[in-house]
Structure formats: structure tokens, C-alpha cells
Amino acid sequence: MGFSKDNLKGIVLALISCGFIGASFIIKKKGLKKAAAASGVKAGVGGYSYFVEPLWWFGMITMILGEVANFVAYAFAPAVLVTPLGALSIIISVVLPHFILKEKLHQLGILGCVMCIVGSIIIVIHAPHEQPISSVQEIWTMATQHAFLLYMGSVIILVIILVFYFAPQCGHTNVLVFTGICSLMGSLSVMSVKALGTSLKLTFEGNNQLIYPKTWFFVFVVAICVITQMNYLNKALDTFNTAIVSPIYYVMFTTLTIVASIIMFKDWDGQSAGNIVSEICGFVVVLSGTILLHVTKDFKRSSSFREKSQFVGGSYTPLSPSLSAGLCSGNGVLEA
Amino acid sequence: MGFSKDNLKGIVLALISCGFIGASFIIKKKGLKKAAAASGVKAGVGGYSYFVEPLWWFGMITMILGEVANFVAYAFAPAVLVTPLGALSIIISVVLPHFILKEKLHQLGILGCVMCIVGSIIIVIHAPHEQPISSVQEIWTMATQHAFLLYMGSVIILVIILVFYFAPQCGHTNVLVFTGICSLMGSLSVMSVKALGTSLKLTFEGNNQLIYPKTWFFVFVVAICVITQMNYLNKALDTFNTAIVSPIYYVMFTTLTIVASIIMFKDWDGQSAGNIVSEICGFVVVLSGTILLHVTKDFKRSSSFREKSQFVGGSYTPLSPSLSAGLCSGNGVLEA
Numbered sequence: 001m002g003f004s005k006d007n008l009k010g011i012v013l014a015l016i017s018c019g020f021i022g023a024s025f026i027i028k029k030k031g032l033k034k035a036a037a038a039s040g041v042k043a044g045v046g047g048y049s050y051f052v053e054p055l056w057w058f059g060m061i062t063m064i065l066g067e068v069a070n071f072v073a074y075a076f077a078p079a080v081l082v083t084p085l086g087a088l089s090i091i092i093s094v095v096l097p098h099f100i101l102k103e104k105l106h107q108l109g110i111l112g113c114v115m116c117i118v119g120s121i122i123i124v125i126h127a128p129h130e131q132p133i134s135s136v137q138e139i140w141t142m143a144t145q146h147a148f149l150l151y152m153g154s155v156i157i158l159v160i161i162l163v164f165y166f167a168p169q170c171g172h173t174n175v176l177v178f179t180g181i182c183s184l185m186g187s188l189s190v191m192s193v194k195a196l197g198t199s200l201k202l203t204f205e206g207n208n209q210l211i212y213p214k215t216w217f218f219v220f221v222v223a224i225c226v227i228t229q230m231n232y233l234n235k236a237l238d239t240f241n242t243a244i245v246s247p248i249y250y251v252m253f254t255t256l257t258i259v260a261s262i263i264m265f266k267d268w269d270g271q272s273a274g275n276i277v278s279e280i281c282g283f284v285v286v287l288s289g290t291i292l293l294h295v296t297k298d299f300k301r302s303s304s305f306r307e308k309s310q311f312v313g314g315s316y317t318p319l320s321p322s323l324s325a326g327l328c329s330g331n332g333v334l335e336a
Numbered sequence: 337m338g339f340s341k342d343n344l345k346g347i348v349l350a351l352i353s354c355g356f357i358g359a360s361f362i363i364k365k366k367g368l369k370k371a372a373a374a375s376g377v378k379a380g381v382g383g384y385s386y387f388v389e390p391l392w393w394f395g396m397i398t399m400i401l402g403e404v405a406n407f408v409a410y411a412f413a414p415a416v417l418v419t420p421l422g423a424l425s426i427i428i429s430v431v432l433p434h435f436i437l438k439e440k441l442h443q444l445g446i447l448g449c450v451m452c453i454v455g456s457i458i459i460v461i462h463a464p465h466e467q468p469i470s471s472v473q474e475i476w477t478m479a480t481q482h483a484f485l486l487y488m489g490s491v492i493i494l495v496i497i498l499v500f501y502f503a504p505q506c507g508h509t510n511v512l513v514f515t516g517i518c519s520l521m522g523s524l525s526v527m528s529v530k531a532l533g534t535s536l537k538l539t540f541e542g543n544n545q546l547i548y549p550k551t552w553f554f555v556f557v558v559a560i561c562v563i564t565q566m567n568y569l570n571k572a573l574d575t576f577n578t579a580i581v582s583p584i585y586y587v588m589f590t591t592l593t594i595v596a597s598i599i600m601f602k603d604w605d606g607q608s609a610g611n612i613v614s615e616i617c618g619f620v621v622v623l624s625g626t627i628l629l630h631v632t633k634d635f636k637r638s639s640s641f642r643e644k645s646q647f648v649g650g651s652y653t654p655l656s657p658s659l660s661a662g663l664c665s666g667n668g669v670l671e672a
Contacts, residue, residue: 119621122618125617281454
């Protein structure tokens with residue numbers, strides 16, 4: 001279970017990605033602090049001095065490297081494995097400040113970290129193996145099977161209803177509207193990223209897939225999905241408290257991605273019931289850890305919470321749900 | 337994995353046991369309240385009016401039934417499975433008051449319950465099967481193998497050192513002394529209870545084991561171990577805050593019991609690495625849930641904490657560590 005060569009590569013890449021993304025927020029925060037100290041104007045109140053701060057750019061580069069590693073991880077291992085591991089970046093982003101920024105970690109936060117790690121181990125042990133893919137045509141066949149077309153159709157209809165009916169009506173009062181749009185689009189993002197990643201992997205292995213229009217179609221789908229997801233994630237983060245958005249987004253995004261991956265890549269076919277239940281349990285444990293980390297973050301740091309919201313100007317990572325929602329932005333209507 | 341017929345019987349019995357034990361505390365508390373209201377003197381300040389209160393006796397009977405179910409569970413399923421499930425009785429004892437006694441459950445307490453349940457599912461799925469035992473002689477052979485004699489010898493030496501050297505010196509300042517004695521003796525209690533339970537099970541199946549002196553020897557060992565364990569658990573609970581004693585006792589008791597069971601019954605022989613790691617993860621999850629429940633219990637109820645310590649007059653359950661430590665007693669030096 002879990003430890004095929006490709007799965008192992010995927011796990012290592014996902015862990016590296018979490019490390020880079022988690023660290024990038026700390027580096028950027030250090031950069032923002034330095035820039036604020038030099039210019040006297042904080043980013044949260046309109047300062048842009050961080051653009052000339054090398055530390056901030058170093059943080060940006062770290063984050064891009066992390067995103068690339070995440071992207072490549074999807075090419076090797078099932079989404080059922082890579083997506084839930086995204087929660088581990090929270091640990092980095094919570095544990096590093098404890099040492100570097102001297103932001104003290106609440107004791108229950110440590111418990112949250114332990115749970116994220118233990119849950120991830122359970123997920124990794126019970127992760128399914130993926131069938132090797134030899135061409136973009138194969139992915140295309142998977143993406144156009146009836147079950148997945150039905151899923152895709154339902155997602156698009158739901159997103160349209162949410163965007164045009166619910167968003168104007170209750171988008172700013174109900175947290176589920178914007179996060180729902182992000183999560184639905186996110187599941188399609190991951191599937192298309194995985195398709196594209198696999199095509200590129202095959203191309204690098206000498207089996208050129210760039211000659212097929214289908215590869216370029218996937219590039220187009222990735223762009224559309226990621227932009228929509230980014231747009232509504234920013235709206236969600238600007239409107240609601242991160243401590244509310246983050247766990248909801250994590251659970252919806254991860255659940256929908258797992259569902260999409262099970263339908264498209266048939267991840268759970270041939271898996272024993274025990275394996276599947278264990279994996280779901282692992283996911284629930286990681287989710288509980290995430291909630292605990294976010295809730296306890298507010299326990300002791302509520303006084304310095306304003307300062308953290310200066311991250312609103314930064315970018316976020318559409319494929320690492322929990323972290324992006326957890327640390328990028330935070331000033332909003334409900335938080336005030 | 338996990339679902340042999342005997343394991344299933346063991347799981348059901350363990351769950352029934354948790355239900356009875358968990359409920360018994362609530363019933364007894366109701367009884368204590370009624371008795372206090374009738375006589376005007378609380379148990380915590382020396383009242384004994386609860387002895388004439390039928391509800392309190394009903395609670396006692398419920399608890400004894402729970403202990404019997406727990407005892408029988410050990411005869412069917414491995415200790416590696418039954419012992420960690422003991423944590424589930426905490427859930428009953430935390431969730432029932434929420435509805436019956438209107439003691440509001442903290443939101444993080446709900447998360448703790450979810451974790452205890454999920455961790456238990458993981459443990460159940462990955463529990464090993466036990467070899468069927470056909471006579472008390474077989475258990476005797478297991479108990480007298482070199483490895484287990486070594487374990488038993490080390491435990492007895494450690495207990496003697498703790499009782500005669502450390503207990504007088506720092507028993508009232510270091511929480512590990514009394515809980516250590518309880519946990520070390522507890523692991524021997526469970527092993528001897530399991531031996532006795534299996535003998536009785538065989539006897540009821542028509543294969544009379546009561547004619548062998550070895551069976552009566554196990555009765556003697558059970559008595560010695562349980563009395564020692566009871567004595568030092570009461571000392572620990574009288575000296576330290578239950579919120580500190582309970583998780584420490586749970587982790588030490590469960591760990592030592594699992595170690596003893598692995599050595600004596602070779603529970604993990606022939607288990608895959610994935611299975612063993614998953615089971616350890618499940619155990620860590622249950623432990624985290626336990627800690628969370630105990631920590632958050634103090635968050636909102638600290639004002640009514642004194643009232644809860646009237647349980648000090650009740651008995652406790654030596655084989656269900658977390659609950660006994662969590663609810664039986666509570667007024668002590670450190671808590672004041």
C-alpha cells in the first residue's frame with residue numbers, strides 16, 4: 001500500500017512543496033516587517049515599499065518553487081494522496097514563526113500539528129496506486145467518460161448558479177457561496193493540472209505530447225479554472241475571517257478533489273473497504289488538526305491579528321487550500 | 337483485518353462497556369445531586385446521604401455491568417484492541433451531560449469526540465487477530481516465556497523502586513510517580529484479567545478450567561494487581577488535577593498494556609508494517625482527542641469545577657483508565 005516508486009516521488013515532492021510554501025509566508029512576513037521598518041508605512045495601510053525589499057522577493061520565489069513542486073507532485077501521485085497533504089504546509093507556517101518570529105505557539109496548536117502529521121501518515125499508508133499513463137489521449141479518454149462528464153457538468157451548472165444567483169444575493173453574508181465556487185472550480189483545477197502535469201512528464205521522458213491539440217486544451221482549462229478559483233478565493237478571504245474560511249475551504253476543496261479523482265482516475269477501484277475507510281479517517285484527522293490549528297491561532301494572537309492581515313496584498317496558492325486561506329489575507333467584514 | 341468473529345464480539349462488548357461506564361457517572365451524578373438536595377449536605381463536604389438514594393445505586397450497578405462487559409471483552413479480543421477503545425467512555429461521559437445535565441460542551445470538545453471516534457475506527461480496522469486458545473496451560477506457557485518474564489520482572493522492580501524510593505520523596509510533587517505505578521501494575525492487571533477471562537470463557541464453553549491451580553493463581557494475580565492499581569490511582573487523583581492525571585495515565589497505561597500484550601500474545605507477529613503504523617497512528621489520534629476533551633472541559637466549566645469534585649466518594653474503574661481518571665475524583669493539592 002502507498003509506497004510505489006511514483007507515489008514516493010509524489011509524496012517527497014508534496015512535502016518539499018509544503019516546506020517551500022510554508023516557509024515563503026514567513027520569509028515574506030520578515031520582508032514586510034523590514035520594509036515597514038525602513039519606510040514607516042505598513043502594507044496593510046497601503047504601503048508598497050516591500051516591492052523593493054529583496055527578502056520579500058525571495059519569499060515570492062520560494063512560494064513559486066513550492067507551487068511548481070506541488071504541480072509536479074500531481075503528475076506522479078494520485079490527487080487523493082497529494083491534495084490532503086497540503087495541510088502540512090500549515091504546520092510549517094505555524095511552527096517556523098514559533099522559532100523565527102517568536103510568535104508563541106499555543107499548546108493545543110502543537111496537538112493540531114501532531115494530528116495533521118498523524119493523519120497524513122494514515123493517508124500516505126493507504127493511498128491507492130495509479131495506473132501508469134502513456135499518452136495524453138489516455139487522459140482525454142478518462143476525462144470524457146460519462147461519469148466524469150456528468151461530474152464536470154454538475155460542477156459547471158452549480159458554479160453558474162452560485163456565481164449569478166447566490167453570489168449577488170448572499171455572497172457577503174454566507175461563507176459557503178464564495179468558498180463553494182472556489183472548491184468546485186478547484187476540483188477541476190487539480191484534475192486539469194494533473195492532466196497537464198502528466199503530459200509534460202511524458203514529454204520530458206521523450207514521448208512528446210505538445211504536438212497534440214489536447215495538451216493545449218488542458219493548458220487552456222488550467223488557466224480558466226485557476227483564474228476563477230483565485231478570483232473567488234480572494235473574495236472569500238476579503239469578506240470573511242480566515243479562521244472560518246480556511247477549514248471550510250480545506251474540507252470542501254479536498255473532498256471535491258478526491259471525488260473528482262475517484263471518478264476520473266478510478267483511484268478507489270480494487271481498494272479494500274478497510275483501506276478506503278482508513279483513508280477517509282486520515283482525512284478527517286488532518287481536517288481536525290487544521291481546525292484546531294486555526295482556532296487556537298486566535299486564542300493567544302488575537303491581539304496581533306491586525307498585523308497579520310497585512311498579507312492581503314500577497315498572492316496565494318490555489319492548489320494548497322488550507323495554507324492560502326490560512327495565511328494570505330484576513331481583514332474583512334466579519335473579523336472586524 | 338480486524339473483523340474476525342471474536343474480534344467483533346470483543347468490539348461490541350467494549351462499546352457496551354464504554355456506554356455503561358460513561359452513563360454510570362451521569363446517573364451517579366444525578367443521584368448525588370438529588371441526595372444533596374434532599375439532605376442539604378454535599379458528598380464533597382462529607383455527606384453520605386447518597387447511600388440511601390436509589391439513583392446512585394442504579395449508577396453503581398450500571399458501572400459494575402460496564403466493568404463486567406469490559407472484562408469479558410478481554411476474553412474475546414486482543415488487549416491491543418480493547419484497551420485503547422476505553423477512551424470512548426469519555427465521549428459518553430461528556431456528551432450525555434450536554435443533553436441530560438445541560439452542561440454545555442465546548443466546540444473543541446466536539447472535535448475531541450470526533451477524534452476519539454475516528455482514532456477508534458482506525459484501531460479497529462487494523463487490529464490483529466488472536467490465535468484461539470484452548471486451555472489455561474497455553475496461557476501459562478505464554479506468561480512464562482522468557483520475554484514476558486523479563487517484562488514482568490522489569491515491571492515489578494520498577495514498581496518497587498517507585499513505591500519505596502520515589503513515592504515518599506517526590507510522589508506529591510511529580511505526577512509521573514503515582515501514575516507510573518498505576519500504569520505499570522495496570523498492564524499486568526490487563527494481562528491477568530485476560531488470562532482469567534479466557535479461562536472462564538473456556539469453562540463456560542464446557543472445557544472446565546477451574547480444576548487447574550493455574551486458573552486460581554491468575555485469580556490471585558488479578559486481585560493483587562487491581563488492588564495496587566486502585567490504591568495508587570486514588571493517590572494520584574487525590575494529589576493532582578484530573579486534567580493532568582487523565583491523559584498521562586491514559587497514554588502510559590495503554591502503551592504499557594499494548595507492549596505487554598505484544599510480548600505475551602505476540603499480537604503483532606505476521607502483521608504488515610502498514611498495519612502496525614496505522615494502529616499506532618489510531619492510538620495517537622485517540623490520545624489527542626482525549627487530551628482535547630480534558631483541556632476544553634476546563635475552558636468553560638472552570639466555574640462549576642468544584643461541584644464536579646463531589647465524585648471523590650465514588651469508586652472508579654481500574655481497566656478504563658481515561659474515564660476513571662477523568663471523572664471520579666478531582667479535588668486535590670494542585671487544583672486548589
